[in-house]
Amino acid sequence: MDIESLRMFKSVTHYMSITQAALILDISQPALSRRIKQLEDELSVKLLHRSGGKVELTPQGVRFLQSADCILAEHDSVRDEISSDINDTKGHIVLGLVHPMARWLSESFIEDYSKRHPNTYLSLVTKSPKEMVTMEGCDLMVSPVLPDDIALIAKKVHKFKRYFCASPDYVRINGLPKHPDDLVKHQCIVNSAVNKNEKSWLWHSKTGEQGGSKITPAISTDSIDVAATLAIKGMGVASLPGSQLNHYFKSGSLVELFDYQFYQHQDLYLVYRTREFMRANLKQLILELQEFYRIQYSNCTLSN
Template sequence: MITTDDLRFFLSLAATSSLAQAARALDVTPPAVTQRLHALEKRLGVRLVNRSGRGTALTDEGRLLALRAGQICGELNELADELAGRRGVVAGHLRVVAPLGFGQRYVAGLVAEFRKNSEDVTASLTLSDGPPRLATDNWDVMVHIGELRDSTLVAYPLAPNRRILCASPAYLGRRGAPAKPEDLRDHDCIALRENDEDVTLWRFRRGRGAAVGVRIAPVLSSNTGAAAVEWALAGHGIVARSEWDVAEHVQSRALVPLLAGWNLPEANVVALVKSRQDLSARTAGFLAHLRAAFAMTPWRDKL
């Protein structure tokens, strides 16, 4: 026998690539996630997740459970919406997905604020430090940064977000600053592994000119932006990082922008939904809340 709480727990687990990520998303300890998963597998009599040193992967049974759980929870949410609509109130469960660092800094507070202003709404926020691995029905709004790969989703622009190439004064004092993109081949570079991008190919453009691609050999790489920025602040190398993440460090001169006149591809912030039609009242309301909050681009006042 499984409950809707079990289904929502497993959907949160299916949205991440490790038990540690799931624990952070659920705000519990990793042993608590492991214990609950073991109990669920024991009750169902099947293995749902394969664990390895590289993370977790759903078994065939796990994928089936995630798919059906998404459908069941989606139908329950739709039923709650219909009943709430008859009462003329915004209600039901709002499911939001966002990147880990950006979500912690800019989205978590907005989710809590929206729920506070809509007392009949409950909300969950799933944060991931890698590309989201989600059952198709397991979210209402996804905050996304950078290139959009799934053309079936509908994007609502939230805020502009440049990528900035930068390094600490300590590193520049020791190694000097690159004068052109090709000089990066002779510098210590820090790479961020995210969104299945080719992280060792950095592309630059000056004005309307042709793009210039530079293949770097990173001395350090990470799957989290926080680690990459900390390494750059400590003087370990040059990093290409989102404006939202380094604006305050650029303003304080802890990081110095490099290659003036050369631009990296932008990584603008958008909110994604599955369709423009039939948005629930809570989803439409949260979209409006997001767009109002980001209208002034909160990180731009730091530059």
């Protein structure tokens, strides 16, 4: 039973004439008669008595008309409410983030965004990279990984750089590597969020070279913050995003190992379900995040 058939039935009962209803609905009389017959067949009841060009409701038709009125009223109410939500700049948005990105946005973006949009309520949900392959529980994600569901939209907002770092004490004790190939002799803090255990690290260089170097995993974590903490404690070499490193370098708790000549590339995506029927406040958040990342990364000396 479809909504359009209910509307056609209601129109017929309003004019008590299939001919008049067909004229108003701008369809042929035989087509309208077939739709009413299909509705009767689906319900297994006779809704209308037909006599010449006029129709009369059967007792079952009277009861069904009352139900049809309720169904159509509820449908129209829900449609109007949803349409209002789509065009409304108010409402609740759940934003999924890895923990370091949640911390960074909390320090640099969320306050200004909330002041500009006081009627939008943001919920920040932290997820591990493995959890970000789906959109469960989120309206939007800022993700360093592509989702598994190809129906989801993943819009790349930046290709950022990860640099090889260690604590000054680790370098003093273990020496300073001169090339990523030397990392096989060092303890490395690897990423447990990848699909398999990391046994090598891919790298790029400022001179245009690229390659892969074997490493010696010492400990693993799926958290950039934890990897940074372990590196500061002297547990090994970590590969960390440039946008996260300035304060570590300024404090002297970490040092970059290759004078910024070697690094890893990683993409950052905004992930959402569809461009169609997107709520206005969600569309606005996506646009503002795109602009924020464009400005921030263009000003970040390490990630350029």
